[in-house]
Amino acid sequence: MSDHNEDAILASLLALLPPGEALTPDFESELAKVLRVTARSIDRLEQLAEFVVEDADPRVTTTFLEDWERLLGLPECGDLAESTAERRAAVVEKYTRAGDLTSASLIEAAATIGFEITIADGFANPDEHYFDVTVVGAALPITYFRASESRSGDSLGTFGDDRLTCLLDARKPAHVHYRLTLP
Secondary structure (H helix, E strand, O other): OHHHHHHHHHHHHHOOOOOOOOOOOOOOHHHHHHHHHHHHHHHHHHHHHHHHHHHHOEEEEOOOOOOOOOHHHHOOOOOOOOOOHHHHHHHHHHHHHOOOHOOOHHHHHHHHHHOOOOOOOHHHHHOEEEEEEEEEOOOOOOEEEEOOOOOOOOOOEEEHHHHHHHHHHHOOOOEEEEEEOOO
16 A cells, blocks of 8 residues: 555545535645545555456466366366466466367377377268377376276276376367377
8 A cells, every 4th residue: 555646546535525615625634534544445446456457367367366267167187287387377378279179289289298199080980080199209008907906897998198188188179089099
């Protein structure tokens, strides 16, 4: 709170008074002391408004971070972002994300999380659309069905990294399916 700003607001309030002896625009009058309380409140509101405008920017927000995450449907892939800086980076990334659904945009997005991938058209079925994703130069975990550990209904095997599959699921066109392949 700035006394200078408060004084300027008080001067504005006093200048708005109608002319007359009872309502003198003197800073030391009793009326000015009452109006100083209002000036102080207006000053606080102005400062709060400035803070809100600055903190509403997703690049620097702390107060509105949860609101940005809710608005943008984050986290997309579980609780991958742990620190405030990582959460803020995820908000900025999704907020500024280009809206195209091309293979190039998926390849670029995978690179941002550390995966080099190639994409090729998969099956030629007129009813369904597929593409193959090959991860170049990375060993992806493979989990097999195990008789002593798995249950009925479990997949016979899974292949991939949760971060990569979540990224592909979140960004691929809704009508398209993909499969991870070995190089």
